[in-house]
Amino acid sequence: MEVYEAIRRRVAVREFKPEPVPEPIVRKILLAARWAPSQRNRQPWRLVVVQDKDTLAKIGALASTGGFIAQAPLAIAVVMDTTRMVQFDAARAIENMILTAWAEGVGTCYVGGIDRDAVKELLGVPEEMELITVMPFGFPTDDALAGGKRRKPLEEIAFRERFGQPYV
Amino acid sequence: MEVYEAIRRRVAVREFKPEPVPEPIVRKILLAARWAPSQRNRQPWRLVVVQDKDTLAKIGALASTGGFIAQAPLAIAVVMDTTRMVQFDAARAIENMILTAWAEGVGTCYVGGIDRDAVKELLGVPEEMELITVMPFGFPTDDALAGGKRRKPLEEIAFRERFGQPYV
Numbered sequence: 278m279e280v281y282e283a284i285r286r287r288v289a290v291r292e293f294k295p296e297p298v299p300e301p302i303v304r305k306i307l308l309a310a311r312w313a314p315s316q317r318n319r320q321p322w323r324l325v326v327v328q329d330k331d332t333l334a335k336i337g338a339l340a341s342t343g344g345f346i347a348q349a350p351l352a353i354a355v356v357m358d359t360t361r362m363v364q365f366d367a368a369r370a371i372e373n374m375i376l377t378a379w380a381e382g383v384g385t386c387y388v389g390g391i392d393r394d395a396v397k398e399l400l401g402v403p404e405e406m407e408l409i410t411v412m413p414f415g416f417p418t419d420d421a422l423a424g425g426k427r428r429k430p431l432e433e434i435a436f437r438e439r440f441g442q443p444y445v
Numbered sequence: 446m447e448v449y450e451a452i453r454r455r456v457a458v459r460e461f462k463p464e465p466v467p468e469p470i471v472r473k474i475l476l477a478a479r480w481a482p483s484q485r486n487r488q489p490w491r492l493v494v495v496q497d498k499d500t501l502a503k504i505g506a507l508a509s510t511g512g513f514i515a516q517a518p519l520a521i522a523v524v525m526d527t528t529r530m531v532q533f534d535a536a537r538a539i540e541n542m543i544l545t546a547w548a549e550g551v552g553t554c555y556v557g558g559i560d561r562d563a564v565k566e567l568l569g570v571p572e573e574m575e576l577i578t579v580m581p582f583g584f585p586t587d588d589a590l591a592g593g594k595r596r597k598p599l600e601e602i603a604f605r606e607r608f609g610q611p612y613v
Binding site for chain 1: 447448449453455472473477478479480482484486492493494495496497500530532533535536537543545547548555557569594595596597603604605606608
Protein backbone atom coordinates (compact mmCIF):
# COMPACT_ATOMS: atom_id res chain seq x y z
CA MET A 278 0.00 0.00 0.00
CA GLU A 279 1.22 3.46 -0.93
CA VAL A 280 2.37 5.67 1.95
CA TYR A 281 -0.13 8.52 1.61
CA GLU A 282 -2.97 6.10 0.95
CA ALA A 283 -2.23 4.34 4.24
CA ILE A 284 -2.07 7.66 6.10
CA ARG A 285 -5.29 8.85 4.46
CA ARG A 286 -7.38 5.72 4.99
CA ARG A 287 -6.15 4.36 8.32
CA VAL A 288 -8.63 4.44 11.15
CA ALA A 289 -8.31 3.44 14.79
CA VAL A 290 -9.46 -0.18 15.16
CA ARG A 291 -10.89 -1.45 18.42
CA GLU A 292 -12.67 -4.60 17.25
CA PHE A 293 -10.77 -7.54 15.88
CA LYS A 294 -11.42 -10.83 14.21
CA PRO A 295 -10.13 -13.74 16.30
CA GLU A 296 -7.68 -15.04 13.70
CA PRO A 297 -4.02 -14.53 14.61
CA VAL A 298 -1.76 -12.01 12.93
CA PRO A 299 0.66 -14.08 10.83
CA GLU A 300 4.21 -14.11 12.16
CA PRO A 301 5.77 -12.41 9.09
CA ILE A 302 3.43 -9.45 9.64
CA VAL A 303 4.23 -9.29 13.36
CA ARG A 304 7.89 -9.21 12.45
CA LYS A 305 7.38 -6.49 9.87
CA ILE A 306 5.53 -4.36 12.44
CA LEU A 307 8.43 -4.76 14.89
CA LEU A 308 10.94 -3.88 12.20
CA ALA A 309 8.93 -0.78 11.28
CA ALA A 310 9.45 0.44 14.86
CA ARG A 311 13.09 -0.53 14.70
CA TRP A 312 13.66 1.63 11.60
CA ALA A 313 12.09 4.71 13.20
CA PRO A 314 14.28 7.72 13.83
CA SER A 315 15.06 8.72 17.40
CA GLN A 316 16.94 11.46 19.17
CA ARG A 317 20.66 10.93 18.55
CA ASN A 318 19.73 7.50 17.19
CA ARG A 319 19.40 6.23 20.77
CA GLN A 320 16.63 3.77 19.78
CA PRO A 321 15.27 3.83 23.31
CA TRP A 322 12.35 1.49 22.58
CA ARG A 323 11.67 -2.08 23.67
CA LEU A 324 8.67 -3.99 22.36
CA VAL A 325 6.98 -6.82 24.21
CA VAL A 326 4.92 -9.01 21.89
CA VAL A 327 1.99 -10.56 23.73
CA GLN A 328 -0.08 -13.36 22.16
CA ASP A 329 -0.94 -15.35 25.25
CA LYS A 330 -4.74 -15.17 25.73
CA ASP A 331 -4.49 -15.03 29.49
CA THR A 332 -2.00 -12.15 29.43
CA LEU A 333 -4.10 -10.29 26.86
CA ALA A 334 -7.15 -10.66 29.09
CA LYS A 335 -5.22 -9.36 32.09
CA ILE A 336 -3.95 -6.34 30.15
CA GLY A 337 -7.48 -5.64 28.88
CA ALA A 338 -8.72 -5.66 32.46
CA LEU A 339 -6.02 -3.13 33.38
CA ALA A 340 -6.92 -0.73 30.55
CA SER A 341 -9.83 1.59 31.34
CA THR A 342 -10.03 2.74 27.71
CA GLY A 343 -8.68 -0.47 26.17
CA GLY A 344 -10.79 -3.38 27.39
CA PHE A 345 -10.83 -4.56 23.78
CA ILE A 346 -7.18 -5.59 24.15
CA ALA A 347 -8.59 -8.75 25.75
CA GLN A 348 -10.23 -9.69 22.43
CA ALA A 349 -7.23 -8.97 20.23
CA PRO A 350 -5.04 -11.85 19.05
CA LEU A 351 -1.92 -9.78 19.58
CA ALA A 352 -0.72 -6.79 21.56
CA ILE A 353 2.58 -4.99 21.61
CA ALA A 354 3.69 -3.15 24.73
CA VAL A 355 5.88 -0.15 23.97
CA VAL A 356 8.49 0.40 26.66
CA MET A 357 11.08 3.17 26.65
CA ASP A 358 14.30 4.11 28.31
CA THR A 359 13.57 7.38 30.05
CA THR A 360 15.32 9.71 27.65
CA ARG A 361 14.52 13.38 27.24
CA MET A 362 12.37 12.86 24.16
CA VAL A 363 10.65 9.69 25.28
CA GLN A 364 7.14 10.63 24.15
CA PHE A 365 8.35 12.02 20.86
CA ASP A 366 10.52 9.02 20.00
CA ALA A 367 7.85 6.55 21.10
CA ALA A 368 5.25 8.21 18.91
CA ARG A 369 7.43 7.99 15.82
CA ALA A 370 7.96 4.25 16.29
CA ILE A 371 4.27 3.79 17.05
CA GLU A 372 3.20 5.68 13.93
CA ASN A 373 5.51 3.47 11.85
CA MET A 374 3.94 0.37 13.39
CA ILE A 375 0.39 1.61 12.82
CA LEU A 376 1.02 2.40 9.16
CA THR A 377 2.90 -0.82 8.45
CA ALA A 378 0.16 -2.87 10.09
CA TRP A 379 -2.52 -1.00 8.15
CA ALA A 380 -0.75 -1.66 4.85
CA GLU A 381 -1.00 -5.38 5.69
CA GLY A 382 -4.69 -5.14 6.52
CA VAL A 383 -4.07 -5.19 10.27
CA GLY A 384 -5.69 -2.63 12.55
CA THR A 385 -4.59 -1.15 15.85
CA CYS A 386 -5.02 1.93 17.95
CA TYR A 387 -3.27 3.88 20.67
CA VAL A 388 -4.60 3.08 24.14
CA GLY A 389 -4.19 5.91 26.63
CA GLY A 390 -6.07 4.78 29.72
CA ILE A 391 -4.03 1.96 31.15
CA ASP A 392 -2.66 1.06 34.56
CA ARG A 393 0.96 1.34 33.51
CA ASP A 394 2.50 0.19 36.78
CA ALA A 395 0.37 -2.94 36.90
CA VAL A 396 1.12 -3.79 33.26
CA LYS A 397 4.82 -3.25 33.87
CA GLU A 398 4.69 -5.71 36.72
CA LEU A 399 2.69 -8.21 34.65
CA LEU A 400 5.22 -8.10 31.82
CA GLY A 401 8.31 -7.89 34.00
CA VAL A 402 9.31 -4.45 32.76
CA PRO A 403 12.16 -2.92 34.82
CA GLU A 404 10.92 -0.25 37.16
CA GLU A 405 13.11 2.50 35.73
CA MET A 406 11.65 2.12 32.25
CA GLU A 407 8.53 3.84 30.98
CA LEU A 408 5.56 1.96 29.59
CA ILE A 409 4.02 4.19 26.93
CA THR A 410 1.09 2.04 25.89
CA VAL A 411 -0.03 -1.42 24.92
CA MET A 412 -1.39 -1.56 21.39
CA PRO A 413 -3.75 -4.32 20.31
CA PHE A 414 -3.37 -5.65 16.76
CA GLY A 415 -5.65 -7.79 14.64
CA PHE A 416 -7.67 -7.98 11.47
CA PRO A 417 -10.52 -5.46 11.81
CA THR A 418 -14.13 -6.56 11.88
CA ASP A 419 -16.34 -4.99 9.21
CA ASP A 420 -17.90 -2.78 11.88
CA ALA A 421 -14.48 -1.52 12.94
CA LEU A 422 -13.92 -0.18 9.43
CA ALA A 423 -17.28 1.55 9.10
CA GLY A 424 -16.24 4.89 10.57
CA GLY A 425 -14.52 7.66 8.64
CA LYS A 426 -12.04 10.27 9.77
CA ARG A 427 -13.03 13.78 10.72
CA ARG A 428 -10.37 16.43 10.41
CA LYS A 429 -10.31 20.23 10.47
CA PRO A 430 -10.12 21.80 7.02
CA LEU A 431 -6.59 22.44 5.81
CA GLU A 432 -7.05 26.22 5.95
CA GLU A 433 -7.51 26.01 9.72
CA ILE A 434 -4.22 24.31 10.32
CA ALA A 435 -1.87 25.42 7.52
CA PHE A 436 -0.44 28.90 7.06
CA ARG A 437 1.88 30.51 4.53
CA GLU A 438 5.03 32.34 5.64
CA ARG A 439 3.48 33.61 8.88
CA PHE A 440 1.14 32.16 11.48
CA GLY A 441 -2.42 33.16 10.63
CA GLN A 442 -1.87 33.77 6.90
CA PRO A 443 -3.99 31.20 5.08
CA TYR A 444 -2.05 28.58 3.15
CA VAL A 445 -4.82 27.64 0.79
CA MET B 446 6.10 3.98 -2.59
CA GLU B 447 5.05 1.12 -0.35
CA VAL B 448 4.73 1.95 3.37
CA TYR B 449 7.36 -0.39 4.77
CA GLU B 450 9.76 0.41 1.96
CA ALA B 451 9.54 4.12 2.86
CA ILE B 452 10.07 3.36 6.54
CA ARG B 453 12.99 1.04 5.77
CA ARG B 454 14.84 3.29 3.33
CA ARG B 455 14.19 6.79 4.62
CA VAL B 456 17.20 8.64 5.96
CA ALA B 457 17.53 12.07 7.53
CA VAL B 458 18.37 14.59 4.82
CA ARG B 459 20.33 17.74 5.62
CA GLU B 460 21.53 18.74 2.16
CA PHE B 461 19.12 19.82 -0.53
CA LYS B 462 19.12 20.66 -4.21
CA PRO B 463 18.01 24.25 -4.82
CA GLU B 464 14.95 23.38 -6.90
CA PRO B 465 11.62 24.07 -5.22
CA VAL B 466 9.32 21.37 -3.90
CA PRO B 467 6.33 21.36 -6.27
CA GLU B 468 3.14 22.71 -4.73
CA PRO B 469 1.15 19.44 -5.06
CA ILE B 470 3.82 17.71 -2.97
CA VAL B 471 3.82 20.48 -0.34
CA ARG B 472 0.08 20.09 -0.10
CA LYS B 473 0.30 16.32 0.22
CA ILE B 474 2.84 16.69 3.06
CA LEU B 475 0.48 19.06 4.89
CA LEU B 476 -2.44 16.71 4.37
CA ALA B 477 -0.37 13.81 5.72
CA ALA B 478 -0.03 15.75 8.98
CA ARG B 479 -3.71 16.61 8.90
CA TRP B 480 -4.69 12.93 8.70
CA ALA B 481 -2.55 11.97 11.69
CA PRO B 482 -4.27 10.68 14.80
CA SER B 483 -4.20 12.79 17.95
CA GLN B 484 -5.41 12.51 21.51
CA ARG B 485 -9.21 12.74 21.47
CA ASN B 486 -8.89 13.87 17.84
CA ARG B 487 -7.96 17.36 19.05
CA GLN B 488 -5.70 17.95 16.02
CA PRO B 489 -3.64 20.44 18.00
CA TRP B 490 -1.17 21.14 15.19
CA ARG B 491 -0.61 24.22 13.05
CA LEU B 492 1.84 24.20 10.18
CA VAL B 493 3.60 27.28 8.87
CA VAL B 494 4.92 26.79 5.35
CA VAL B 495 8.01 28.91 4.72
CA GLN B 496 9.42 29.35 1.21
CA ASP B 497 10.72 32.90 1.47
CA LYS B 498 14.53 32.76 1.12
CA ASP B 499 15.06 35.52 3.64
CA THR B 500 12.91 33.84 6.28
CA LEU B 501 14.60 30.49 5.65
CA ALA B 502 18.00 32.12 6.13
CA LYS B 503 16.85 33.72 9.38
CA ILE B 504 15.52 30.41 10.69
CA GLY B 505 18.75 28.67 9.70
CA ALA B 506 20.69 31.25 11.68
CA LEU B 507 18.49 30.54 14.70
CA ALA B 508 19.01 26.77 14.56
CA SER B 509 22.23 25.57 16.21
CA THR B 510 21.79 22.07 14.74
CA GLY B 511 19.85 23.14 11.66
CA GLY B 512 21.88 25.75 9.82
CA PHE B 513 21.07 23.81 6.65
CA ILE B 514 17.49 25.11 6.85
CA ALA B 515 18.90 28.24 5.18
CA GLN B 516 19.73 26.19 2.07
CA ALA B 517 16.42 24.35 1.83
CA PRO B 518 13.77 25.56 -0.62
CA LEU B 519 11.03 24.89 1.93
CA ALA B 520 10.57 24.55 5.65
CA ILE B 521 7.53 23.73 7.72
CA ALA B 522 7.26 24.98 11.28
CA VAL B 523 5.26 22.64 13.51
CA VAL B 524 3.32 24.55 16.15
CA MET B 525 1.06 22.98 18.75
CA ASP B 526 -1.66 23.92 21.16
CA THR B 527 -0.26 23.04 24.56
CA THR B 528 -2.24 19.87 25.17
CA ARG B 529 -1.18 17.10 27.52
CA MET B 530 0.20 14.92 24.76
CA VAL B 531 1.80 17.66 22.72
CA GLN B 532 5.09 15.86 22.00
CA PHE B 533 3.34 12.59 21.22
CA ASP B 534 0.79 14.12 18.87
CA ALA B 535 3.38 16.31 17.15
CA ALA B 536 5.61 13.33 16.51
CA ARG B 537 2.82 11.36 14.84
CA ALA B 538 2.06 14.21 12.44
CA ILE B 539 5.78 14.73 11.81
CA GLU B 540 6.35 11.05 11.06
CA ASN B 541 3.48 11.15 8.56
CA MET B 542 5.02 14.18 6.87
CA ILE B 543 8.49 12.62 6.72
CA LEU B 544 7.20 9.40 5.15
CA THR B 545 4.92 11.13 2.67
CA ALA B 546 7.72 13.46 1.59
CA TRP B 547 10.11 10.53 1.24
CA ALA B 548 7.66 8.64 -0.96
CA GLU B 549 7.71 11.68 -3.27
CA GLY B 550 11.50 11.79 -3.35
CA VAL B 551 11.66 14.70 -0.91
CA GLY B 552 13.94 14.58 2.11
CA THR B 553 13.70 16.22 5.52
CA CYS B 554 14.83 15.74 9.07
CA TYR B 555 13.88 16.69 12.59
CA VAL B 556 15.80 19.69 13.89
CA GLY B 557 16.18 19.75 17.65
CA GLY B 558 18.52 22.63 18.37
CA ILE B 559 16.59 25.75 17.55
CA ASP B 560 15.85 29.02 19.30
CA ARG B 561 12.14 28.39 19.60
CA ASP B 562 11.20 31.74 21.10
CA ALA B 563 13.00 33.67 18.38
CA VAL B 564 11.45 31.57 15.61
CA LYS B 565 8.02 32.02 17.15
CA GLU B 566 8.50 35.76 17.06
CA LEU B 567 9.79 35.65 13.48
CA LEU B 568 6.76 33.67 12.30
CA GLY B 569 4.21 35.48 14.45
CA VAL B 570 3.30 32.39 16.48
CA PRO B 571 1.10 33.22 19.50
CA GLU B 572 3.04 33.12 22.74
CA GLU B 573 0.87 30.45 24.34
CA MET B 574 1.55 27.95 21.57
CA GLU B 575 4.49 25.56 21.44
CA LEU B 576 6.92 25.48 18.54
CA ILE B 577 8.08 21.87 18.25
CA THR B 578 10.52 22.21 15.39
CA VAL B 579 11.09 23.63 11.94
CA MET B 580 11.66 20.95 9.34
CA PRO B 581 13.48 21.71 6.10
CA PHE B 582 12.26 19.95 2.96
CA GLY B 583 13.84 19.54 -0.46
CA PHE B 584 15.15 17.08 -2.99
CA PRO B 585 18.23 15.44 -1.47
CA THR B 586 21.66 15.86 -3.00
CA ASP B 587 23.42 12.62 -3.93
CA ASP B 588 25.69 13.03 -0.91
CA ALA B 589 22.69 13.33 1.40
CA LEU B 590 21.56 9.87 0.32
CA ALA B 591 24.94 8.19 0.72
CA GLY B 592 24.55 7.20 4.38
CA GLY B 593 22.73 4.10 5.59
CA LYS B 594 20.78 3.48 8.77
CA ARG B 595 22.28 1.81 11.81
CA ARG B 596 19.87 0.11 14.17
CA LYS B 597 20.19 -2.32 17.07
CA PRO B 598 19.44 -5.94 16.13
CA LEU B 599 15.82 -6.94 16.58
CA GLU B 600 16.66 -9.33 19.40
CA GLU B 601 17.86 -6.41 21.52
CA ILE B 602 14.60 -4.52 21.29
CA ALA B 603 11.85 -7.14 20.86
CA PHE B 604 10.70 -9.61 23.46
CA ARG B 605 8.07 -12.35 23.57
CA GLU B 606 5.41 -12.40 26.29
CA ARG B 607 7.71 -10.94 28.95
CA PHE B 608 10.37 -8.26 29.00
CA GLY B 609 13.76 -9.90 28.49
CA GLN B 610 12.53 -13.07 26.74
CA PRO B 611 13.96 -12.94 23.22
CA TYR B 612 11.44 -12.51 20.45
CA VAL B 613 13.57 -13.93 17.69
